[in-house]
Amino acid sequence: MYIFQKKPSSLNTVHGFEQLGDNPSPYTLRGGEENREKAEAIHKNRPDVDQQEDENSNEPITLEMETWENNLWEKDFPYVDTIPHVKLLDRATRVLEFAERYGCLNQSELDGDIDENGVLGYFDPVPKRIVVDTDPDDFLGARKGPTVAHELGHAFDFDIGQKSERAGYDESKESVFDTDGARKDAIRLSERLRGSIPEGEGKYSSYRLSEEELLADTFALMVIEPEAAERVGPRAVDCLNNYLSVVAEDIFE
Amino acid sequence: MSEHEGSDFPWYIPDQQAVLIGWVTDEESEMEGMPAYYIHWRGGLFVGAYNEKDERFSPRYSPDTEGGAMSEQVHKFKTSAPEVELSPVGRALHNAWSLHEPGMIGVKQAHVLALHRAGFSRSEIAQILNIEPSTVDSHRYDATGKADAAKTFVARVKEIEERGDTDITQREDETAPNTH
Numbered sequence: 001m002y003i004f005q006k007k008p009s010s011l012n013t014v015h016g017f018e019q020l021g022d023n024p025s026p027y028t029l030r031g032g033e034e035n036r037e038k039a040e041a042i043h044k045n046r047p048d049v050d051q052q053e054d055e056n057s058n059e060p061i062t063l064e065m066e067t068w069e070n071n072l073w074e075k076d077f078p079y080v081d082t083i084p085h086v087k088l089l090d091r092a093t094r095v096l097e098f099a100e101r102y103g104c105l106n107q108s109e110l111d112g113d114i115d116e117n118g119v120l121g122y123f124d125p126v127p128k129r130i131v132v133d134t135d136p137d138d139f140l141g142a143r144k145g146p147t148v149a150h151e152l153g154h155a156f157d158f159d160i161g162q163k164s165e166r167a168g169y170d171e172s173k174e175s176v177f178d179t180d181g182a183r184k185d186a187i188r189l190s191e192r193l194r195g196s197i198p199e200g201e202g203k204y205s206s207y208r209l210s211e212e213e214l215l216a217d218t219f220a221l222m223v224i225e226p227e228a229a230e231r232v233g234p235r236a237v238d239c240l241n242n243y244l245s246v247v248a249e250d251i252f253e
Numbered sequence: 254m255s256e257h258e259g260s261d262f263p264w265y266i267p268d269q270q271a272v273l274i275g276w277v278t279d280e281e282s283e284m285e286g287m288p289a290y291y292i293h294w295r296g297g298l299f300v301g302a303y304n305e306k307d308e309r310f311s312p313r314y315s316p317d318t319e320g321g322a323m324s325e326q327v328h329k330f331k332t333s334a335p336e337v338e339l340s341p342v343g344r345a346l347h348n349a350w351s352l353h354e355p356g357m358i359g360v361k362q363a364h365v366l367a368l369h370r371a372g373f374s375r376s377e378i379a380q381i382l383n384i385e386p387s388t389v390d391s392h393r394y395d396a397t398g399k400a401d402a403a404k405t406f407v408a409r410v411k412e413i414e415e416r417g418d419t420d421i422t423q424r425e426d427e428t429a430p431n432t433h
Contacts, residue, residue, distance in 0.1 A: 001311055115306045122309070124268040125294045158294055201283055203333045204300060204314040212295050 002121040002132075002150045002216075003208075004142040005198055015063035017078065020139055021195035024061050026082040026225075027141030028195045035065060039077040042069060054081040058228040079140075088145030088224040095152050095223050095251050102247065104128065104159035105152070110144060121147040123154035130155065141193045146220055150193075153219030156251070157212060160244055176215055176243045177236055183214070185233030190217035192232055215240065222252050262288040262303050264342060265380060270294050271310050272381050274327055274343040279335030284314060289330055289337065291323055293383040298326040322360045323382070324350035324367075342381055345371035357403070362396035365389055 012019045017032035043051060054073065061082075062068045062075045076082045099105040105128050112131035114120070120142055121132040130151040134144045177183040190208060191197060194217065198206045207213060218236045221229040230237050241248050264273045270293035277284040277300060289300045290310050299312035316329055327343050328350040339347060349367035353360045361382075368378045379386040 003311065003313075116302065116304045116309070116311050119311050122311075125270055126268045129268075200314055200317075202335065203317050203329075204284070205317055207299055207301065207312040207315045210295065210297065210299075210312075210315045 001119060001123075001207075001213075002147050002194075003118050004120055004139070004194055005118050006139075006195075007198075010196060017063060020141075021191065023191060023196075024063060024078075025141075025192040026058055026061060026076065026078055027146065027193050028139060029061070029063075029078045030139050032063070032078060035063070036077070036079055038065060039068065039080040043077075043080045046072070051081070055083060055087070058082050058225045082140075083225055085140060085143050085145055088140075088143075089148070090145075091224050091253070092145045092148040092152065092220075096148060098247075098250050099152055099155055102159075102250075104155045105130065108132075108148075110148060121151045123151045123158070125154075125158050128155065128158075141195070145224055146193060149220035149223040150216045152223070153216030154212065156219065156244060156247065157215050160246065175211060177211070177239050179235065182235040182239045185236035186214040186218050186239075189221050189229060189233040189236055190214055193217050193221055215243075219244075226253055260288065260338075260340065261305075262340075263308070264340060266290070266308065266310055269310060270383060272342055273340045274298055274330060274346070275337045275339040277335055278338050282335035284335060287313070289343075291326065298323075298330055322350075322353075322364075324353065324360060324364055328354075341371060342368070342373075345373065358396060358399055359392075362392045362399065365392040366396040366400070369393060 006020060010021055012022075014024065015032065016035050017024075017029045020028040046054075054076075059074055059076045061078060062071075063078070068075050068077045072081070096105065096108060100108075107127055107129035109129070109131045112133045114122070114131060114133040120134050121130060123130050130148070132144060132147050132151065134142060134147050136143065140146070175183075177186050187197065187209070190213070194208070197208045200206050214236075218229070218233065218240050221233075222237060222240060241252070244251065260273070260276055262273050262276065265271070269290075271290040272293070274289045274291050276288045277286065279285055284300050287300050288303050288310065289298055291298045292312070297315055299315050301313040302311045303309070304311065316326065316333070324346040327339070327346040330337060331339060331343070331347050345367045346364065348371070349360070349363040352358050352367060353363035358366070364382055365378055368381060373381065375386050375389050378389045382389070
């Protein structure tokens with residue numbers, strides 16, 4: 001279940017961008033019209049081959065024009081030399097096609113209709129179906145490519161982890177993120193994709209901290225931006241590569 | 254079992270492998286009114302929102318301690334703040350934990366025994382526990398054997414107490430060895 005919560009209290013304005021949470025990432029920023037136009041003009045003056053190569057991977061974000069201009073290869077300006085959504089969706093779609101061939105997905109509705117505020121996608125284990133309902137004007141992390149990639153994470157987790165056989169007693173449940181460091185990395189990746197994890201209540205924490213959600217968010221970033229995922233959360237990436245080792249070479253570029 | 258006593262939430266959502274365990278009744282909690290479902294493939298109990306139009310459950314919260322038997326998670330849900338009310342399945346599984354927890358019976362047997370005693374059919378128990386009906390039979394057979402053995406044990410202890418220090422193995426009945 002991919003939920004994108006945008007409470008007014010979690011929205012800030014930074015350098016003309018609307019930012020979800022405290023940590024800027026390509027997925028948690030939108031807008032930025034004036035600065036963005038200036039940056040786009042600079043980017044378009046670069047040789048085509050440089051533009052394409054720079055847009056192929058995500059480097060650390062800066063919202064300061066001068067910093068970016070002086071470090072074009074080491075820094076990214078949101079929506080300018082970050083990976084464009086069309087490419088994120090291409091990468092997710094390639095994995096979706098593999099999931100269908102592999103047999104862990106039977107149905108996909110990428111223009112589905114979900115009548116629940118903030119819910120952008122879900123995976124149903126019994127029909128092995130993903131349904132996605134996204135808005136092209138939303139934050140990048142709430143758009144179709146990242147949402148599809150997240151739900152595919154559930155589909156592979158369900159299949160590889162043989163989770164239909166848990167049968168109400170998961171005595172053998174072992175954490176995929178088996179060290180504190182790996183779990184911290186997975187949380188960092190989740191917050192990069194969907195913004196800060198909401199507070200829980202008492203002995204209950206946000207469902208986003210559950211193993212399955214952290215796994216699906218890590219999976220999504222490994223599909224749509226593999227180099228950045230490795231840079232931001234290397235220990236979580238290692239764990240997921242091990243967990244999905246039988247299909248990892250087919251999924252991750 | 255389609256009757257769900259006091260709630261409008263479906264007792265089972267097939268596509269999600271989700272079983273209704275109860276709902277939060279605590280007025281002080283931001284989770285008030287939310288149902289709790291055990292989702293088999295996630296191996297855990299979640300509190301969240303039920304959407305009638307889509308007939309879907311959306312998890313929002315999970316207990317801090319993941320894992321453990323289904324009945325153990327129901328027990329934690331019932332005994333941790335905030336206040337909750339259990340569904341018929343939740344009540345049966347809560348009873349199952351109190352049967353298993355002292356070590357008298359295996360947890361899988363306890364699940365089947367408690368659900369059977371609560372009136373659920375063989376196929377319903379299979380669905381609730383996400384197991385084959387034949388596995389229900391097997392656990393029920395084992396559980397019934399232990400229950401019968403326990404009854405016999407209690408009866409014999411009572412007999413000893415009533416007869417003082419008399420050697421009860423010397424009596425002539427169908428269970429004692431033939432001494433003639």
